[in-house]
Amino acid sequence: MGLAVVAAALKRAGHDIRIYDYLVADRNDNDLIAAVEKYQPEFLCVSIRNLDDDLDSSFQTDNRGKFTRLGYLLQKAKNLVSATVIIGGAAFSLMPEVLLDLTNADYGVVGEGENAICRLIVELQNNKKPNRIIYGFESVIPGPEIKGGFYEDSLVRYYYEHSGFINIQTKRGCSFKCAYCTYPSLEGCSFRYRDTKEVIDEISRLKKDLGCDRFFFTDSIFNDPAGHYREVVEGIIAEKLDIQWTAYFTPYRLEKADILLCKRAGLYAVELGTDAACSTTLAGLNKMFNWEDVVEANDIVTHAGLACAHFVVFGGPDETYQTLEEGIQNCRQLQNCVVIGYTGIRIYYGTSIYERAQFEGIVDKNTSLLEPAYYFSPEVQKDRVDEMITRGWQKQRHLVFPPQKGKRIIQAVKKMYNLKGLLWDQIP
Ligand code: B12
Numbered sequence: 001m002g003l004a005v006v007a008a009a010l011k012r013a014g015h016d017i018r019i020y021d022y023l024v025a026d027r028n029d030n031d032l033i034a035a036v037e038k039y040q041p042e043f044l045c046v047s048i049r050n051l052d053d054d055l056d057s058s059f060q061t062d063n064r065g066k067f068t069r070l071g072y073l074l075q076k077a078k079n080l081v082s083a084t085v086i087i088g089g090a091a092f093s094l095m096p097e098v099l100l101d102l103t104n105a106d107y108g109v110v111g112e113g114e115n116a117i118c119r120l121i122v123e124l125q126n127n128k129k130p131n132r133i134i135y136g137f138e139s140v141i142p143g144p145e146i147k148g149g150f151y152e153d154s155l156v157r158y159y160y161e162h163s164g165f166i167n168i169q170t171k172r173g174c175s176f177k178c179a180y181c182t183y184p185s186l187e188g189c190s191f192r193y194r195d196t197k198e199v200i201d202e203i204s205r206l207k208k209d210l211g212c213d214r215f216f217f218t219d220s221i222f223n224d225p226a227g228h229y230r231e232v233v234e235g236i237i238a239e240k241l242d243i244q245w246t247a248y249f250t251p252y253r254l255e256k257a258d259i260l261l262c263k264r265a266g267l268y269a270v271e272l273g274t275d276a277a278c279s280t281t282l283a284g285l286n287k288m289f290n291w292e293d294v295v296e297a298n299d300i301v302t303h304a305g306l307a308c309a310h311f312v313v314f315g316g317p318d319e320t321y322q323t324l325e326e327g328i329q330n331c332r333q334l335q336n337c338v339v340i341g342y343t344g345i346r347i348y349y350g351t352s353i354y355e356r357a358q359f360e361g362i363v364d365k366n367t368s369l370l371e372p373a374y375y376f377s378p379e380v381q382k383d384r385v386d387e388m389i390t391r392g393w394q395k396q397r398h399l400v401f402p403p404q405k406g407k408r409i410i411q412a413v414k415k416m417y418n419l420k421g422l423l424w425d426q427i428p
Contacts, residue, residue, distance in 0.1 A: 001167045003047040004149025009114035036077040047089040057344030057374040071103035088113045111136035143192035148202040164420025165216040174220040179286045179353045183220040200235040215245040222247035236265040251297035252289045269307035277312045277327025284318030302336040307425035313342045319377040328392035341401040344374030
């Protein structure tokens with residue numbers, strides 16, 4: 001989607017563009033090089049989405065090697081057509097200096113890309129010498145001016161067929177201050193709402209022209225506390241779009257009437273950003289709700305007949321063996337939902353957990369966070385945490401731990417029954 005919105009902005013600015021998706025081409029380097037040679041671009045604009053392919057502390061990855069290899073590939077493409085390489089995307093925005101260094105790209109845009117890339121290209125075409133790193137948030141796009149993506153038919157079809165969803169964004173930013181979270185630094189720390197009519201038209205076009213009727217709203221939080229989402233939902237109902245959709249919800253101030261309204265508009269599953277499993281550790285993450293609110297949100301969602309998943313992380317700030325035991329039991333008592341458990345919190349620059357991890361000696365100012373570093377409360381040890389959750393959750397089909405196990409089951413079921421979509425909603 002990042003690629004699609006940046007491409008749309010370049011198109012609006014009058015550029016001739018081609019979208020090439022390395023994933024759709026099955027990561028085939030020769031195919032990418034051939035595409036560059038055929039199109040002969042002046043600018044190679046590259047969207048890098050993920051630093052890591054997983055977010056659990058059991059996961060090992062060689063990110064340095066991965067981005068160095070990407071750098072070789074980009075240099076090869078660049079040299080072939082003498083293009084300028086500009087990189088952007090969530091992964092780049094989280095660690096711009098190191099990624100610029102490893103990929104050896106000419107320029108990089110941190111954060112919001114649409115205005116920044118258009119301005120950068122004008123400057124380069126006028127032989128100016130811009131800084132190598134440009135900060136998108138120096139000219140934030142007001143919410144109503146945020147446009148949808150340039151959806152190329154073949155790519156929409158590919159993603160729809162493989163994932164069972166097409167993505168839509170109704171707003172950017174997040175005003176919550178959760179200790180671990182990068183979303184405010186990626187999108188800004190207040191909500192910026194898109195024009196509702198534009199969002200509705202975009203959904204309606206995707207449905208009419210490309211036959212998509214399942215959507216994933218990519219907003220950091222769908223149910224923003226100011227309640228703007230109700231306007232979107234009412235628009236879907238009023239226009240009789242007849243779609244199915246899902247999104248991330250916060251348990252904070254979740255009301256039954258709102259969930260029922262969302263259901264009337266086609267909401268069929270809710271991903272709750274529960275994040276921790278008892279009130280003490282929720283407070284440690286600076287969440288705005290406690291465990292009672294989680295139980296209530298779970299009841300509201302499941303009584304409405306919707307599929308419901310909670311994602312919780314153990315071992316975070318203020319975790320002790322006592323809170324761990326309490327959290328394990330709390331999750332066991334959640335009814336009619338799926339809980340996916342992780343251990344350890346991936347540390348990113350600019351988050352309050354990074355400060356805390358330094359204070360507690362888990363990392364220091366010189367620790368590179370490119371290879372994942374995880375926050376673990378000094379009160380607990382990872383092996384024992386893993387063991388306690390495995391034991392405490394055994395024979396509970398709705399409790400999934402370790403997440404890799406859930407992934408394996410889901411992949412097997414997916415293959416067997418050719419399923420698409422969220423997949424956790426297939427866990428009985
Ligand atoms: C929605 C979402 C999901 C959904 C996706 C739903 C779907 N159907 O696609 C789900 C739940 C499936 C998901 C899964 C995962 N996600 Co996720 N997800 C997000 C989220 C919240 C929004 C992404 C999005 O679509 N944004 C909307 C688009 C428009 O924004 P954008 O891509 O950032 O593009 C903007 C800029 O980056 C820039 N830009 C983008 N490309 C380019 C290119 C150029 C040249 C330029 C100049 C600018 C530019 O301009 C764009 C417009 O302003 C982000 C967090 C966030 N708030 O950004 C995390 C995020 C992208 N996810 C992340 C991760 C890690 C994952 C998982 C690996 C988690 C896991 N353990 O499984 C998986 C991987 C999925 C995959 N296939 O890659 C990380 C990636 C970075 C990292 N930490 O490695 C993020 C940033 C969250 C985080 N801080 O950890 N995710």
